[in-house]
Amino acid sequence: MDRVKQSYLQIHPKDNVLVALRDLEKGTEILFHGAAFILKDVVAAKHKFTIDTLPKDSNIYMYGVLVGKINFELEAGSLISVDNLRHASEGYKLGERKLHWDKPDISSFIDKTFNGFHRSNGTVGTANHWLVIPLVFCENRNVLTLKSALEEKLGYQVESKDYSDEVDELIRKYQSGASVDELLNIDLSNAKANKSNSRLFPNIDGVKFLNHDMGCGGTRMDSDALCGLLAGYITHPNVAGATILSLGCQHAQASILKAEIAKRDPNFNKPLYIFEQQVEGTEQILMQKAIKSTFAGLTIANKQVRKPATLDKLCIGLECGGSDGFSGISANPALGYLSDTLVALGGSVILAEFPELLGVEQELSDRCIDEATANRFMHLMTTYNAKAEADGSGFYMNPSPGNIKDGLITDAIKSAGAAKKGGTSPVTAVIDYPELANKPGLNLLCTPGNDVESTTAEVAAGANIVLFTTGLGTPTGNPITPVIKIATNTATYNRMPDIIDINCGTIIDGEETIQESAHRILEYVIKVASGEEIPKAVQLGQDDFIPWRRGVSL
Structure with missing residues (x-):
């Protein structure tokens, strides 16, 4: 394949516009297929301009397909914009199978492998995570409480920039009488980053908390789809196990989740702990059970190690x-x-x-x-x-x-x-x-x-x-x-x-x-x-x- 190093490009032979690869000034001479014309407008990089003069309602083609119709006549070298182009596309119907394709040369990769986490169902993960998921938004607070209890102690708090030093400096300047312009021009480039704790479980990449605003109060279709989505995450090769918090009365029932899990992985055998608050009683009982089970599950997940995979x-x-x-x-x-x-x-x-x-x-x-x-x-x-x-x-x-x-x-x-x-x-x-x-x-x-x-x-x-x-x-x-x-x-x-x-x-x-x-x-x-x-x-x-x-x- 040839390298691209030019000022404009026709993507497909059928296209009747060119793409600017750099900013082009009005009046620039364009040479294309032996013909020459002058740009009628400034054309910024990434934008398109016409090759020929086109009457009103002419089709515009890019990538070899119809992408719009022009609203009024355009001369060659005119910028395509929202003012002169409206949406248009071809219809579609059942056609003949076109299954031939030019397979690329794979010799550079045929013998390569990656080191991943092998699951019992034959899939391979590129990471190893534990999930904590609410079945309904009513449990979001409890999930956040679990996050607060577990994340930092286990060493999974994200190392991030701490901007409190910048705020302290602004407070000092404000209290000393700094003007608005002075506050806006303070140099705050010497901020420090927090350091996360070392991980207690080195073979687990993270404990992830998937809060959402669904599970009840909407359509049954959406709550069922939510259970399918969550089952997709629980059975995912990048996941070692999960803790699920349910209120109990919501549309997204634990039974639906289990059925969706079985649909995706009939022999599912990962650690899975499901707790219903309306069954457990007090928040303290619920949280203590969830914490103990999650911690025990993490000790199981930590035994998994990366191995070569094709x-x-x-x-x-x-x-x-x-x-x-x-x-x-x-x-x-x-x-x-x-x-x-x-x-x-x-x-x-x-x-x-x-x-x-x-x-x-x-x-x-x-x-x-x-x-x-x-x-x-x-x-x-x-x-x-x-x-x-x-x-x-x-x-x-x-x-x-x-x-x-x-x-x-x-x-x-x-x-x-x-x-x-x-x-x-x-x-x-x-x-x-x-x-x-x-x-x-x-x-x-x-x-x-x-x-x-x-x-x-x-x-x-x-x-x-x-x-x-x-x-x-x-x-x-x-x-x-x-x-x-x-x-x-x-x-x-x-x-x-x-x-x-x-x-x-x-x-x-x-x-x-x-x-x-x-x-x-x-x-x-x-x-x-x-x-x-x-x-x-x-x-x-x-x-x-x-x-x-x-x-x-x-």
Whole structure:
């Protein structure tokens, strides 16, 4: 693959717009396919401009697919913006199977392994966690009480920056009569960081507390889905056992949770302790039992150690958030190549965020291994979008202000770039939230485009690593699965090194090919899966966890 080092780029031969790879001034001469034209507007990096003069209502194509229609005639060299482009995308129907794909060369990884935690059901964890979970929001306070009692004493309190010194300095300056301008310009660069205690259980990566606001008072569908989601976490290969707190009278019953666990792992044998407050009586009795059982469970979990595992035991969740105009030509295609590599090795990947697959439904449905799988994908897309429109917000309203500012003008533009994370391999399964992804290959998982809801769901489906691309920057993480943050551009990577792990802006800068970047990311994944590297989201304790209410969430 050739390196990119130019000022603008045509992504697909069918495209009738070019992408600016750097800021281009008005009046810049553009040379393309032997013709020359002048830019009519300033075009910031990541944004698009027309190649030819286009009449009103002309189609705009990117990534080879329809992404919008123009509102009025545009001359060649005109900036594409929200003022002159409206959403449009192609329809889709059941088509012929298109299952041929060019498998990447896997010789560099065929014999590689990672050191993980082997579970009795054959899965392998990239971490070893204990969970404390409320079945209903009524138990959130008790979970927080357990967290206060256990986390610091066991050495799992996140090492974080202590900003009390800065506050003390501001108080002193204020009391001495400092003005507002003086307060705003005080140098507070000498802050000290807290040090966490050493871990009592060295083979356990963390005790994680998954508070939420569900379990009762909503629809039975949502409480049942919550039990499925929590079962996905309890049976996850990154989890050694769990303590569950239930009030007793809520919709999300312990019996439903147990049934969901059995559905995912019929021979489930991890330590699992469930306590109902209405049965135990006083809070003190409940908490003492929970603490004793959790501590005993941790002594069992601590006996597990990392052992070598082949790369087919990896299940990688593919996610993007804070996307920009470079996402679809740098980080996302790199993940696509990595996805194809892992599939060729026998592993599995999960592509989610269904609102961000708008406009590429035909390609993905044609890649499904059989018609039943294709029909399920189209059905989930159709019904989800119909529910969104019924609530006044169709998929076409998905792009955020940040997306639009950085070049993703319509949802179809955003979706065409987001889908690149899924590579080119056949779709082996389509799964609905909160089901388990238990087939090798590319799995499509129905989730919202919301970063945290989608990441939460991918992990419940079995992802033991999440690769998360971002153009604008985001700190999103997960309680039990390492989330590796990948920048689409060098400027964001340099500006936010505290939350981003890998830079794919090297592709835009012409320093690296997509294949080289994919190989570099996969090497890092192996180190993270082995516990040798700790991603920034894990270091920061970014334990984001939001169950999806099946009411519309885009």
